[in-house]
Amino acid sequence: MSERRCHRTHSHMESGTDTESDSETMRCLSCKDEYGTRDAGTCKECYEEASETKEELKREIEDLKAKVAFLRFWSPLDHHHYHHLLHFNNNHQYHQNGNINRSSSGPYFTDVVLLAASDDGPIGSPVPVPAHKAVLVNRSPVFKAMLENEMEESRSGTIKISDVSYDALRTFVNYLYTAEACLDEQMACDLLVLAEKYQVKHLKAYCEKFLVSKLNWDNSVMSFAFAHQHNAKNLLETALSLITDNMDKLTKREDYMELVEKDPRLVVEIYEAYLSKQVNTAAAHRDSSMKL
């Protein structure tokens, strides 16, 4: 902040005397630098009001942060506790048939486990991720329907989730407790898929925002296809706009050619968006030249 300086300008220099140029120079109440009428921002009253508003907003943020800290669960996966719990579950609680012994659900009172039914977990049987039905049911309408309706998952206390890595499942469950996750692009994609499947809107928005922030020319086509598949509207539109801004380079790309092979309808959508943009741009040009 201290490095930035308000521009000093002396408008109406032509009008002359020292007293006059003094009268036109004011000191900014915020950055404390002098400025001329041409660079004037607000009156004093508005400045003071804005400062108060800012303080109020900051107080509101503090209150909300305290509320989040209060409402945030320490999840049964929190790393301080997790190894103990994992050990506990593996040795005492978790049986070969996939059921947990509910009467001894350990210090976390968990009453369900989730299992990643994919290959990249540890060798042997997959590691169960313990959780509370009450939390799952609160965060996801899909878990709610599953667990409240006495389906197989509710009776056995085990929810099998296919096509997901153990790490992604663990991060997913942890998010349900804490509303926090450490993302990279792969994890954001994996979690977005889970969030879509289990209708966890908050997580989906969180992943989508992250993926939008990571968009670039190199991943734009892949991101567009991914967004399409998982109904991620913001990511889709941002990726599409990035692609249509660089149409001259598109057809040389390998992933473009793959997309033409695999899902030509998506490629058609790209061309349609490009065409529509061209038409709009042309119309805007016409309008502005008519005004001239």
Next chain:
Amino acid sequence: MSERRCHRTHSHMESGTDTESDSETMRCLSCKDEYGTRDAGTCKECYEEASETKEELKREIEDLKAKVAFLRFWSPLDHHHYHHLLHFNNNHQYHQNGNINRSSSGPYFTDVVLLAASDDGPIGSPVPVPAHKAVLVNRSPVFKAMLENEMEESRSGTIKISDVSYDALRTFVNYLYTAEACLDEQMACDLLVLAEKYQVKHLKAYCEKFLVSKLNWDNSVMSFAFAHQHNAKNLLETALSLITDNMDKLTKREDYMELVEKDPRLVVEIYEAYLSKQVNTAAAHRDSSMKL
């Protein structure tokens, strides 16, 4: 906002011509009114930066609100569901001996009930307030110690809470799920006592803030005594300051005379605070008169 107007002043009116007075009048970018150099607030750059900051703070607030909405539990006491659950508990689950049948904890997967052991509940046995051990343990270190250490409460699945009304207990439990409560002064006092007892800091701060906002001369002595008893520092200091500002009226009050009878040490504290204030004020006077 539209009613407030920035003051128009024309400083240096003496300097004369039209062009000059124009050069000294600027339009506030916020309220759009004209103002003179004397009422100048900030330069344009600072105004723009402040506007951006404000937008950023507002976005942060929106994000935090969404996070709170996500983390907030619908509690087993939410009024849409509660009557069903109450009915369910009373008829099927809750037995004379105070234990619940854990294998059928209903659609909320509750695994514990709280009982208000006071007289102002409905006639007959008190109504149980269902809850989740995992939630209680997360929100209160006292419940954590109680439930994790296989004490009587953990085995029976029943926590008896003395000296509390059913309404206060229900509101307390609901707060643990939602971080929300509808307060009046009585409820704020009841909840503050529970929050102190079970070390729920967030709730204690919430009640204390409410009680500070309701402080007035009439309730100041009672509030002071209450704050003392329950270790509510902000409330104590605000009440004390209110009392020492009105010492001339204090000794005539009935609750003052009662306090002298019941807890004279608190009255001594009031006088000590008053004395200390007088000494400080006298010192400040001396300083300012020495400067003159």
